[in-house]
């Protein structure tokens with residue numbers, strides 16, 4: 172499995188591919204003609220298209236010795252550290268999550284959404300694997316987690332038919348849609364509760380689209396080792412193809428766009444009794460075939 176990363180060390184920020192045995196291939200150093208001009212950042216690599224991705228896979232399969240680093244000496248950044256546009260999000264996209272949310276409002280007979288419920292998070296909410304999440308405890312009393320499959324767009328398109336939607340996906344990653352529940356409700360529009368600083372952990376890497384059937388894989392979230400969410404992406408109400416189709420109607424999706432596709436049941440605010448994230452809590456979001464995204468909540472200083 173190819174795991175594409177953006178990383179930083181004393182020499183600065185670069186692109187890489189994780190290798191077995193705690194090693195990291197420095198794609199900027201490995202370079203070569205096939206990658207020329209495509210290793211400035213993840214967006215440049217994505218825009219290089221299939222031939223560049225094929226060259227990366229070939230390098231990862233047969234890494235040049237001079238370009239292999241100890242992964243422990245590098246710090247992972249989010250695979251796309253600062254998306255060019257807002258992170259696109261879908262709310263209420265797993266039936267059991269719709270039901271648990273409705274239960275907190277006394278609704279016992281939940282209605283299926285007829286269309287995806289889109290909202291966004293600002294680009295600068297994105298943080299990396301192992302970065303800290305601020306508790307924002309002066310602003311929200313109900314900080315919560317949401318593990319989500321992230322689709323990274325590879326090819327520009329508008330009015331994308333459902334049966335061509337996956338052709339526009341470059342790869343898959345993991346997102347955590349950290350939410351201030353009280354703010355989400357207070358302001359009507361979800362943006363305020365969904366776009367707190369550092370509220371979008373993303374990573375640890377991108378797995379190329381052709382290496383994972385992300386529409387049929389396990390998705391989980393753990394808080395301090397306790398399993399809170401445990402579902403399957405096949406349970407989405409609107410699958411990734413439908414999301415891309417609907418989002419792209421009259422709206423151009425661009426390379427490097429990030430779409431997080433909704434969270435399954437098991438969020439803290441719907442637990443009995445309700446649970447909120449506190450300073451010191453370790454949140455791990457896991458998707459089979461991608462990996463695990465880990466972040467710790469910190470009291471904001």
Ligand code: MN
Nearest residue numbers: 317348433434
């Ligand atoms: Mn969400």
